[in-house]
Amino acid sequence: MANKFEVMKAEKDGLDVWPDLLRYAAEDTPVDQIPDEDLQRMKWYGVFHRPQTPGTFMMRLRLPGGRATSEQLRVISRLAEAGTHPYLDVTSRQNIQLRGFRLPDVPGMVEALRNVGVLAQQTGLDNVRNIMGCPLAGLDGNEVLDATDLVETLVDPYLGDKAYSNLPRKFNVSITGCRQDCGHAQTQDLGLVPATLDGVAGFNVLVGGALGGTSPRLASPLDVFVEPAEVQPLFLALLRVYRDHGPREKRTQARLKWLVEEWGESRLREAIASEMGYALRHAGADERSAISGDHLGIHPQRQPGLSYVGLHIPVGHISASSMRELARIADLYGRGEVRLTVDQNALIPHVPDHMVAALKDEPLLQELRPEVPAIWRNLVACTGNDYCHYSLIDTKGTALRLATELERRGVEVTPGTRIHVSGCVHACGKHHVADIGIQGANVRVNGAVEEAGDIFIGGRLGSEARLAQRSQEKVLLTDLADTVECLLRPAPTPSHIATAPAIVG
Numbered sequence: 001m002a003n004k005f006e007v008m009k010a011e012k013d014g015l016d017v018w019p020d021l022l023r024y025a026a027e028d029t030p031v032d033q034i035p036d037e038d039l040q041r042m043k044w045y046g047v048f049h050r051p052q053t054p055g056t057f058m059m060r061l062r063l064p065g066g067r068a069t070s071e072q073l074r075v076i077s078r079l080a081e082a083g084t085h086p087y088l089d090v091t092s093r094q095n096i097q098l099r100g101f102r103l104p105d106v107p108g109m110v111e112a113l114r115n116v117g118v119l120a121q122q123t124g125l126d127n128v129r130n131i132m133g134c135p136l137a138g139l140d141g142n143e144v145l146d147a148t149d150l151v152e153t154l155v156d157p158y159l160g161d162k163a164y165s166n167l168p169r170k171f172n173v174s175i176t177g178c179r180q181d182c183g184h185a186q187t188q189d190l191g192l193v194p195a196t197l198d199g200v201a202g203f204n205v206l207v208g209g210a211l212g213g214t215s216p217r218l219a220s221p222l223d224v225f226v227e228p229a230e231v232q233p234l235f236l237a238l239l240r241v242y243r244d245h246g247p248r249e250k251r252t253q254a255r256l257k258w259l260v261e262e263w264g265e266s267r268l269r270e271a272i273a274s275e276m277g278y279a280l281r282h283a284g285a286d287e288r289s290a291i292s293g294d295h296l297g298i299h300p301q302r303q304p305g306l307s308y309v310g311l312h313i314p315v316g317h318i319s320a321s322s323m324r325e326l327a328r329i330a331d332l333y334g335r336g337e338v339r340l341t342v343d344q345n346a347l348i349p350h351v352p353d354h355m356v357a358a359l360k361d362e363p364l365l366q367e368l369r370p371e372v373p374a375i376w377r378n379l380v381a382c383t384g385n386d387y388c389h390y391s392l393i394d395t396k397g398t399a400l401r402l403a404t405e406l407e408r409r410g411v412e413v414t415p416g417t418r419i420h421v422s423g424c425v426h427a428c429g430k431h432h433v434a435d436i437g438i439q440g441a442n443v444r445v446n447g448a449v450e451e452a453g454d455i456f457i458g459g460r461l462g463s464e465a466r467l468a469q470r471s472q473e474k475v476l477l478t479d480l481a482d483t484v485e486c487l488l489r490p491a492p493t494p495s496h497i498a499t500a501p502a503i504v505g
Helices: 004-011 014-027 036-045 070-082 103-115 148-158 228-245 256-263 265-276 320-333 353-360 395-408 477-488
Strands: 047-049 057-060 067-069 087-090 096-101 173-175 190-197 200-207 220-226 297-300 306-311 317-319 337-340 346-352 379-381 419-422 436-445 448-457 469-476
Touching (some): 004 036, 014 036, 014 103, 036 047, 067 070, 070 096, 070 103, 070 320, 070 337, 096 103, 148 173, 190 220, 200 228, 220 228, 228 256, 228 265, 256 265, 297 353, 306 353, 317 320, 320 346, 320 353, 346 353, 395 419, 395 477, 436 469, 436 477, 448 477, 469 477
Parallel strands (some): 419 436
Antiparallel strands (some): 047 057, 067 337, 087 317, 190 200, 337 346, 436 448, 448 469
């Protein structure tokens, strides 16, 4: 029996809602008079009604590889200030979310964004989401290959094509040519990681990663090596296999991981090869060497005389005015480019070495610091219950208060220790791969519902990858700092980060 989303998509493709969206916007149709099916279809254009703030919407943008120009950031900042929420959220998929606008605002917003090369199309529901890449692509002197152009080749063929607009569920992709696993490939439906075979640089393929729900799974090797020219054909072949054979009966069991579990990697490999029309080569030598760093601080680029400057955006939440100021200094000190990271931070590339000192004196760098204590460096939080109706807690506020209190207490952690906060089982904060992960929960105390969190420990990516295990349930947020301090003192020694072992498989 088909679930309601499959019925909805069969009745009308999500891409076909645009004329209806324009009509609703022109007529300023009250949200409660718009069919729920069309509200859901609007997500094909990145427009999300937020029940937490009735009548207002969120727009999720598409920034392939996390790259944005200063001009784009100024437009995005202006749109945020025109709404009721003059803030922006940098997500763990290297993109940006706008909030607090009304439906009549959408056509103008879409046009303004399109004029500077930014799309929101197909950033929600059953589509390929923002494609992630290494923020140091082309800058890192140790990378195996620069995958910048490949990110774009993956975006171009499926966007707006109904052949790929009705997948069983969402589909996450990362592709990196660096050795640091900057795209967290093991958390993706499709992860392409640097490898070599017979002296040729290319990618090994990982499939079936997904952290949300009650059955999180890390991506597993498909035993496939592809050269850069084969990346797009493999990507599209996998989408077709998933589209045609992925389970659709239950939304909770429709991600690619469930097809991998049912078929196994070998059968999936054969199906992809059949779609591509030729035999696939077995995996090459994995060229990854460590877990992705946080990219904070000042570091030399491969280009002599230039540096990139990584700036910390606390839990990815930034005011529109600060984002506009970030665009200004990217123009003044760099080449008008900003790159976003999986840890919800930003970096400015191409800063001449002789200008670094002046950049460090900019007032904005007191807010977006290049260097922060280790307790802050890998702190990640999802949207939280202010704007997400799934979230059970205020994730960003919780993360900020926790880090502030631990810093006040003088708690020190091993560099690279990850603390991730998710508001619910959907795990948008990726708490399953953190050293300490917190999943929102509610608990009744003296008849009142209080915010709490389940504590997970020991998650990691890399050669010894494993999902974090639940260690405590329903810890009141008022007790969270005490609980986490006990886990950090003595500080855990995440050897996967401290010793940077080789990543295999």
